[in-house]
Amino acid sequence: MRERLLGIIQKEFRQAFREPRMRTMLFLPPLIQLFVFGFAVNLDVDHAYLAWMDGDQTYESRELLAAFQGSGRFDVVALPASDRDVQRLLDSNKADLVVRVLPGFERDLLRDRPTSVQVLINGANSNTASIVSSYASSIITSFASQVMQEQNRARLEARQAPTAVSFQGPQLKMQSRVWFNPDLRSRNYFVPGIVVNIIMLVTLMLTAMAIVREKEIGTMEQLMVTPIRPIELMLGKTLPFALVGLIDTLLVVVAALLLFHIPFRGSALLLFFCGALFLMTSLGAGLFISTISQTQQQAMMTTFMFFQPFFLLSGFAFPIRNMPEAIQILTLLNPVRYFMEIVRGLFLKGSGVDVLWPQMVALAVFGVVILTLSSLRFRKRLD
Amino acid sequence: MSLRRLKAVTKKELLHIVRDYRSLWLAIALPLVMLLLFGYALTLDVDRIPTYVYDQDHTPESRDLINQFRGSRYFQILEAVNSYRATDRAIDKSTILLSIVVPKYYSRHLLAGEEADVQLLVDGSDSNTASIALGYADAVVQSYAAQLRSDAQVRRGGQALQVPVEPRIRVWYNSDLKSKNFIVPGLIAVTMMIIASMLSSLTIAREWENGTMEQLLSTPVRPGELVLGKLIAYFALGIVDMLISIIVGVFIFQVPFRGDVWFLFFTSCLFLFGALSWGIFLSASTRSQLMAFQLGMLSSFLPGYLLSGFIYSITNMPKVIQLISYVVPARYFVNILNGVFLKGVGTRVLWLEVVMLAVYAGLVFVGASRKMRLKVA
Numbered sequence: 001m002r003e004r005l006l007g008i009i010q011k012e013f014r015q016a017f018r019e020p021r022m023r024t025m026l027f028l029p030p031l032i033q034l035f036v037f038g039f040a041v042n043l044d045v046d047h048a049y050l051a052w053m054d055g056d057q058t059y060e061s062r063e064l065l066a067a068f069q070g071s072g073r074f075d076v077v078a079l080p081a082s083d084r085d086v087q088r089l090l091d092s093n094k095a096d097l098v099v100r101v102l103p104g105f106e107r108d109l110l111r112d113r114p115t116s117v118q119v120l121i122n123g124a125n126s127n128t129a130s131i132v133s134s135y136a137s138s139i140i141t142s143f144a145s146q147v148m149q150e151q152n153r154a155r156l157e158a159r160q161a162p163t164a165v166s167f168q169g170p171q172l173k174m175q176s177r178v179w180f181n182p183d184l185r186s187r188n189y190f191v192p193g194i195v196v197n198i199i200m201l202v203t204l205m206l207t208a209m210a211i212v213r214e215k216e217i218g219t220m221e222q223l224m225v226t227p228i229r230p231i232e233l234m235l236g237k238t239l240p241f242a243l244v245g246l247i248d249t250l251l252v253v254v255a256a257l258l259l260f261h262i263p264f265r266g267s268a269l270l271l272f273f274c275g276a277l278f279l280m281t282s283l284g285a286g287l288f289i290s291t292i293s294q295t296q297q298q299a300m301m302t303t304f305m306f307f308q309p310f311f312l313l314s315g316f317a318f319p320i321r322n323m324p325e326a327i328q329i330l331t332l333l334n335p336v337r338y339f340m341e342i343v344r345g346l347f348l349k350g351s352g353v354d355v356l357w358p359q360m361v362a363l364a365v366f367g368v369v370i371l372t373l374s375s376l377r378f379r380k381r382l383d
Numbered sequence: 384m385s386l387r388r389l390k391a392v393t394k395k396e397l398l399h400i401v402r403d404y405r406s407l408w409l410a411i412a413l414p415l416v417m418l419l420l421f422g423y424a425l426t427l428d429v430d431r432i433p434t435y436v437y438d439q440d441h442t443p444e445s446r447d448l449i450n451q452f453r454g455s456r457y458f459q460i461l462e463a464v465n466s467y468r469a470t471d472r473a474i475d476k477s478t479i480l481l482s483i484v485v486p487k488y489y490s491r492h493l494l495a496g497e498e499a500d501v502q503l504l505v506d507g508s509d510s511n512t513a514s515i516a517l518g519y520a521d522a523v524v525q526s527y528a529a530q531l532r533s534d535a536q537v538r539r540g541g542q543a544l545q546v547p548v549e550p551r552i553r554v555w556y557n558s559d560l561k562s563k564n565f566i567v568p569g570l571i572a573v574t575m576m577i578i579a580s581m582l583s584s585l586t587i588a589r590e591w592e593n594g595t596m597e598q599l600l601s602t603p604v605r606p607g608e609l610v611l612g613k614l615i616a617y618f619a620l621g622i623v624d625m626l627i628s629i630i631v632g633v634f635i636f637q638v639p640f641r642g643d644v645w646f647l648f649f650t651s652c653l654f655l656f657g658a659l660s661w662g663i664f665l666s667a668s669t670r671s672q673l674m675a676f677q678l679g680m681l682s683s684f685l686p687g688y689l690l691s692g693f694i695y696s697i698t699n700m701p702k703v704i705q706l707i708s709y710v711v712p713a714r715y716f717v718n719i720l721n722g723v724f725l726k727g728v729g730t731r732v733l734w735l736e737v738v739m740l741a742v743y744a745g746l747v748f749v750g751a752s753r754k755m756r757l758k759v760a
Contacts, residue, residue, distance in 0.1 A: 029677055029681055032685075036690065039700055040689040040695055040700055041695050042699045043427070043510070043695065044514075046699060090556075091726055109547055109548070114547060114549065115548055116549045117549075118551050119552045119553070122556065123554035123555055123556045123725075124565055124721050124725050126560040126564065127511070129554055129557070129560055130429070130515060131518070133552055134519070134521075135518070136550060136552065138521055138522070138525075140549075140550035141525050144549070148529075148546065151547060172528035172531060173499070173501070174501050174503060174520060175503065176503040176517055176520070178505045178507035178517075179474060179506055180507050181507035182507060184507050184513055184514050185510055186509075186510040186511055188508070188510065189508050189510055205676075209672075209673050213672075216593070296672045297582070297585050297589065297672070298403065298405050298406050298409075300676050301405075301409040305409055308417060308420075312424075317427075318424075318426060318427060319512060322428060322429070322430075327424045341477070349508065351475060355475055
């Protein structure tokens with residue numbers, strides 16, 4: 001048994017590493033994925049393109065502009081003069097928002113008449129739009145409260161009682177403390193999720209493809225006439241990719257830490273242990289796909305069909321909390337969800353087994369069940 | 384180029400597609416699944432943020448403040464707790480994202496006209512949700528503060544204060560800020576990229592791997608005809624996927640469609656042609672399906688998904704990545720899709736995008752035919 005197992009493992013390794021191009025394909029794509037994902041997946045809005053349309057051109061309107069510029073979140077990219085310019089800027093995505101100060105802005109402020117500032121937001125990307133809208137309204141509101149205080153002081157000095165009473169009004173202040181990710185950088189949240197994505201895709205696909213390849217080019221028959229047993233064949237096919245998966249995990253985690261300077265607060269050992277738990281699931285799923293596919297193309301398409309929903313419903317970018325109730329319950333059956341929670345907990349929160357044990361148990365259960373079922377099916381297919 | 388041979392190649396390829404009915408089924412089901420997921424389940428919109436309240440003050444004032452949060456549809460107060468331990472534990476376990484702590488002596492400070500603090504503890508791991516939540520919380524507190532100040536003035540015999548400047552915010556194109564309205568159109572580009580990277584990138588590699596390429600070579604068919612014939616077959620499949628996406632998006636998920644249908648159709652064909660040519664180019668460059676697939680994923684699907692502005696806006700990316708995104712055709716197509724669906728604009732605004740797509744399609748097609756000829760010779 002051991003001899004045969006070693007034989008097939010040796011064969012698999014040789015096949016995977018023989019070709020230099022194949023060797024690179026095992027380790028380079030994960031790194032490229034990490035790179036592209038890490039830099040591209042970002043929901044922060046740091047530099048919104050602001051078009052400033054000043055119909056007033058006074059001291060106060062310029063103060064407001066200074067408040068926008070001083071926030072560091074807006075880049076003034078255009079000074080449109082007409083409604084047609086505004087339309088063009090928004091249509092062609094050259095501006096994320098247009099702030100329009102109407103004529104008479106300063107006059108109204110000086111006369112204590114309530115006035116308004118128009119903000120037109122390019123809503124095509126609703127996420128950017130809602131962040132931009134909240135930034136803009138908070139800047140305008142704080143500008144307003146500054147003006148309000150000045151007006152009150154002016155009234156007091158002019159002794160216009162009883163419109164103003166000499167008294168310090170109640171003051172309310174919000175103090176927020178942000179945990180785990182104090183700078184609110186979305187990269188810190190996404191990069192750990194990318195690690196999950198890469199491990200899953202690599203192991204799922206390699207296992208499925210390696211077995212189906214033998215079927216497609218007809219070498220599976222040759223393997224079957226050798227004395228090797230199904231279980232040995234299966235182990236021999238999966239173990240090398242488990243190893244590749246673990247090496248890729250290490251590679252991607254180290255690269256993520258070096259490249260993106262994200263925190264890692266948990267235990268590295270625990271990460272690897274949970275990684276191994278998760279590999280049972282993904283290798284098992286790979287085996288399963290191989291039993292239902294005849295050609296490599298089918299295997300790929302099926303892999304993708306499996307991978308996409310599981311990944312999208314794992315809470316990677318789209319919070320599970322936002323999903324409809326029924327789907328939220330369905331995600332309890334998604335092993336990727338648990339691994340995602342574990343990895344993020346380890347990276348960002350430094351959680352330990354005391355917090356993460358339910359996820360770990362779930363992952364272990366899924367792993368054992370999926371791996372057993374797929375091996376049974378795999379054996380039946382071979383017999 | 385002979386029309387007869389081209390037809391023969393196309394027919395052969397179509398037979399391949401139809402006969403492998405599972406791949407065909409998957410090619411049609413995949414866009415549907417993605418559409419269902421994005422249209423129904425996945426959204427970035429933040430509301431009902433799970434929140435705990437820890438009221439140390441227990442006064443009418445503190446309860447009034449908490450009621451302001453209760454009244455907002457963005458916060459869902461799950462529980463009122465009595466210790467920091469409870470809030471910390473809940474944040475650790477991700478049961479809540481936010482806890483509002485009203486410190487002791489809150490009402491005393493408030494009534495004395497001193498600065499009264501409200502403390503917000505936020506789980507920042509999901510920074511996007513966290514910053515939107517903070518924005519909403521800030522708005523609640525600020526407007527409540529203004530109201531308190533005005534009330535106090537009135538109580539002391541003064542005039543009610545008016546907010547001097549009010550932001551009047553109007554959102555164009557997607558006024559209820561639904562993320563599906565921009566994600567579903569963009570999905571058309573992603574779906575086509577998937578078809579290109581998973582179907583067309585394998586077709587020639589498979590012929591090499593199975594040894595049927597030698598048979599094809601012994602026939603009088605020319606490389607250009609082979610490329611074009613294969614392309615036409617997958618083109619048909621891509622068009623079917625596109626129609627499905629548009630119909631499901633517009634009629635089931637009620638995504639607004641404000642532009643010209645024919646303009647959309649024309650640009651989609653252009654994009655599809657380029658994307659498929661790229662798949663065939665890859666397929667001709669490598670003789671292994673696994674490698675073709677890997678390369679296809681890396682060069683079509685991944686950039687189409689991430690560097691196209693489909694979900695993640697390009698302006699937030701580092702400058703280098705932004706430069707790279709200019710050579711990603713999906714970027715131009717996503718722009719067109721958003722323009723046609725949400726903004727109702729046409730050639731006048733989008734001409735540059737159309738030109739870029741045409742240039743890309745032309746270059747890649749010529750490249751694929753050349754590569755094919757080199758490999759065959």
